Amino acid sequence: MRRIARPLSGTALAVAVAAAALAAAPAYGGEGSGRLELSPAGVVPGDEVTARTAACGANGTAAGDASAVGAGSFSLAPGSGQPPLSGRFKVPPSAHPGTYEIVATCAHGGRRVTGDLVVTLTGTLTEQSTYPRGSVKTGVGGALGPGPEQTAAGVAALAVAAAGGTWLLHRRARGDGI
Template sequence: MRRTARPLATTALALAFAALGGAPAYGGAGTGRLEVSPAAVVPGDEVTVATAACGADGAATGDAGAVGAGPFPLAPDAGQGRLGGRFEVPPSAQPGTYEIVATCADGASRATGDLVVSLTGTRSGPPAYPRGSVKTGVGGALGPDPVQAAAGVAALAVAAAGGTWLLHRRARGDGI
């Protein structure tokens, strides 16, 4: 009895593993690959996705809700034989790896891809240049009030002249 129990248990375990491993994870839906470009972004970047899982003439809806961007449409790419779409990573996105999903219009297939968001790096969009002045509370020489700037320069000139006169007098021995 012992000799037959071990092979039967091994066979049952192998069949159970094959049944679980071979079944689609989404209730009969086929899963394809979603190409995400660029795969690593910073918040505010625009991301392009493409898949051939739905066919060249199909349609699909993308979902970037995991990263906070929400749904977006996928349409046929001219001459590419696949569907493509794009979305923008919101500025409030936190660093991490997010799953982006495209569900075909027929509902039978879907494609997934990963998007990595980090806070370091450069945006792939047009550069943002700083505008305006720095609010330090001190003001500047070329600030909005040239009269105050001139008064400050005059005060420094008087202080420098007075200090020079006192040092010259002390060097001559006249005392202070």
């Protein structure tokens, strides 16, 4: 029994050490991480995305390129008390669904880090959207206007026309003539 107990305790110790090492690692990948973290990683057109990386060092800067999705360039700089560099860009409303590679290049050393951004048409914007207002110009026309005053005027005109038509039909049925 002793022979079996020793190898198991050694394996348990190795697993515990590995778990402690993983728990101590920073969530963003630490100094020299080769990834560009995008938050949120899945967006809809019109959303704003935050990009973070620790690949350029705590005091470095980087130039971001989101032109693959149509957002153009953006800059990454150290945040207040935050080790990773961060920057923001807005996904244009004209962006098509798909996966896009977003790139950041460190100012010192030219190191290139990438991250994947997924654009979908389903979901919700992280910011308040603006809804269209007014009427649609279809060329067909319409009796009611877009505002409450014009709607009331249209309803009143229809009521007068209906009353006048009823009065004329009543006179005709009585034989008074028109």
